[in-house]
Amino acid sequence: MMNAKYGTKSNFANYRRVLESKAEEVRDSLSKQKAAQVVSRLDIPSDEGDLSQQHHEEWLFLNRNSIDMKLLREISGALKRIDLGSYGVCPECEEDISVKRLDAVPWARYCVTCQDLVATRIEEGELVDELEEASR
Ligand SMILES: [Zn+2]
Numbered sequence: 001m002m003n004a005k006y007g008t009k010s011n012f013a014n015y016r017r018v019l020e021s022k023a024e025e026v027r028d029s030l031s032k033q034k035a036a037q038v039v040s041r042l043d044i045p046s047d048e049g050d051l052s053q054q055h056h057e058e059w060l061f062l063n064r065n066s067i068d069m070k071l072l073r074e075i076s077g078a079l080k081r082i083d084l085g086s087y088g089v090c091p092e093c094e095e096d097i098s099v100k101r102l103d104a105v106p107w108a109r110y111c112v113t114c115q116d117l118v119a120t121r122i123e124e125g126e127l128v129d130e131l132e133e134a135s136r
Contacts, residue, residue: 012082015106019082022106023075026068033068037061071107078107090114 037058081087088097092114101108110118121127 012087015087015102016079016082018106019075019078023072023079026072026075030065030068030072033061033065074107074109077109081109092118 078087088102089095090097090109090111092110095111097108097111101112108115118127122129
């Protein structure tokens with residue numbers, strides 16, 4: 001179905017739809033994990049072995065959770081960029097991000113080249129991840 005509201009940006013309307021349904025999917029998975037977590041807490045460990053197993057599962061849960069949370073932030077950032085009209089343009093080199101990349105990673109902030117450079121700079125502590133920073 002076409003939505004005339006987006007006018008000339010109708011091509012981004014597709015990405016918006018993809019991003020919104022992905023966000024929905026991640027939120028859904030987060031709430032399912034939360035439910036599973038509550039259920040597993042009801043099982044009181046009977047010995048040390050069970051206890052460490054439970055800790056391990058909690059760690060996996062938290063780890064998975066933070067990946068999902070990060071993804072949700074990336075997605076909402078991308079939706080904001082669609083609103084602002086800066087979607088699909090790399091903020092580092094100001095080049096258009098390729099359609100191929102956007103199709104694969106619709107929430108991509110940078111082009112492939114800059115993504116690698118930015119990731120390296122974050123790793124080396126030269127640059128603070130904007131998303132991490134914003135969440136504080
Ligand atoms: Zn770039």
